[in-house]
Amino acid sequence: xxxxxxxxxxxxxxxxxxxxxxxxxxxxxxxxxxxxxxxxxxxxxxxxxxxxxxxxxxxxxxxxxxxxxxxxxxxxxxxxxxxxxxxxxxxxxxxxxxxxxxxxxxxxxxxxxxxxxxxxxxxxxxxxxxxxxxxxxxxxxxxxxxxxxxxxxxxxxxxxxxxxxxxxxxxxxxxxxxxxxxxxxxxxxxxxxxxxxxxxxxxxxxxxxxxxxxxxxxxxxxxxxxxxxxxxxxxxxxxxxxxxxxxxxxxxxxxxxxxxxxxxxxxxxxxxxxxxxxxxxxxxxxxxxxxxx
Numbered sequence: 001x002x003x004x005x006x007x008x009x010x011x012x013x014x015x016x017x018x019x020x021x022x023x024x025x026x027x028x029x030x031x032x033x034x035x036x037x038x039x040x041x042x043x044x045x046x047x048x049x050x051x052x053x054x055x056x057x058x059x060x061x062x063x064x065x066x067x068x069x070x071x072x073x074x075x076x077x078x079x080x081x082x083x084x085x086x087x088x089x090x091x092x093x094x095x096x097x098x099x100x101x102x103x104x105x106x107x108x109x110x111x112x113x114x115x116x117x118x119x120x121x122x123x124x125x126x127x128x129x130x131x132x133x134x135x136x137x138x139x140x141x142x143x144x145x146x147x148x149x150x151x152x153x154x155x156x157x158x159x160x161x162x163x164x165x166x167x168x169x170x171x172x173x174x175x176x177x178x179x180x181x182x183x184x185x186x187x188x189x190x191x192x193x194x195x196x197x198x199x200x201x202x203x204x205x206x207x208x209x210x211x212x213x214x215x216x217x218x219x220x221x222x223x224x225x226x227x228x229x230x231x232x233x234x235x236x237x238x239x240x241x242x243x244x245x246x247x248x249x250x251x252x253x254x255x256x257x258x259x260x261x262x263x264x265x266x267x268x269x270x271x272x273x274x275x276x277x278x279x280x281x282x283x284x285x286x287x288x289x290x291x292x293x
Contacts (some may be wrong), residue, residue: 009289017077017258020188029069043101047109047162048141048165049068049072049139049162050131050134050142050156050157050160050161050162050163050279051068051140051141051142051157051162051163051164051165052116052139052142052144052149052153052154052157052162052164052165052291053065053068053142053143053144053164053165053167053170054117054144054145054146054147054149054164054165054166055146055166055167056146056147056165057167057169057208057210058145059209059211060167060169060208060211061143061145061167062143062167062211064144065114065141066110068141069082069110069112069141071143072108072110073110074137076106077106078103080097080103080105080106081103081106081108081109082109082112083098083101083109083110083112084112084113084114085098085111085112085114086114086115087114087115087117088118089210090113090132091128092119092123092124092189094124095111095113095127096126096130098111099130099135099138099140100112100130100135100138101138102135102137102207107137107284108137108138108139109137109138109139110138110139110141111139111140111141112141112143113140113141113142113143114143115143115145116142116143116144116145117145117146117147117149121150121153124150124152124153125152127153127156128156129150129155131156131157131159131160131162131240132159133155134261136171136227140162142157149164152285153212160293169207170207170285173279173291174202177200178209179207180196180199180200180203180207180210183214184196185209187214187218188218188223188224188227189214189217189218189221189223189224189225189227190226190227191227191228191232192226192227192229194229195227195228195229195231195232198229198232198233198236199213199232202236207284213235213236216235217232217235218232220235
């Protein structure tokens with residue numbers, strides 16, 4: 001089947017799965033759980049809501065934040081209900097003003113602040129103070145990013161029913177495969193088994209790359225497109241990394257074709273690191289013992 005590209009950029013919806021959210025010491029909530037709790041429209045959200053998204057991988061956090069925004073906006077006009085603050089220029093006082101601004105021609109407002117980890121703990125005090133008595137018509141979504149979230153911000157959010165959502169990697173092995181399958185199953189695209197396999201193999205250990213690939217495919221082929229390997233390959237770009245144990249395990253099992261396939265793709269974390277060579281040397285010495293010179 002040959003598919004022709006279509007114009008426009010489609011939205012990759014329902015990206016986040018339970019595998020995206022892990023290790024939250026405050027409250028762990030997956031996007032699917034959020035959907036079941038609050039429905040698909042902001043009309044079901046009666047009071048102010050605050051969610052702080054944090055984690056080391058910007059792409060995965062961005063996915064979770066986008067899903068949260070879609071959930072809150074529902075079928076309302078984004079131009080009327082949504083305000084986003086991003087970049088290095090906005091101040092904490094602009095955030096406070098945005099949260100305090102009453103809705104216009106709508107029942108609620110959604111305020112999204114990105115890259116919030118650039119603020120020091122002391123600089124957050126105006127927002128913390130506001131959250132002690134927040135306006136009931138605003139939903140605040142904080143894209144914190146990496147690093148520890150100040151306790152006073154979390155306490156302020158928690159005091160009004162808010163939560164921290166920690167976005168972690170999907171893990172390895174079966175958990176990682178399940179993460180990919182959930183992403184594929186909730187996508188608007190209909191990927192056959194060959195297309196799924198090549199995407200998983202291509203992303204390797206860099207699972208966050210899947211989002212950009214899926215967005216590209218949706219933008220090119222449109223919603224509900226049925227894609228196979230031939231439609232996916234032209235948009236893959238560079239391969240992602242693989243875990244180092246994929247190579248050592250293959251060597252231990254004597255599977256040379258697998259080892260050779262993995263070897264040209266060192267993991268990103270060691271791509272420019274001599275430890276990759278040391279890893280191979282140590283593994284060889286362990287296998288050959290005293291006979292190694």
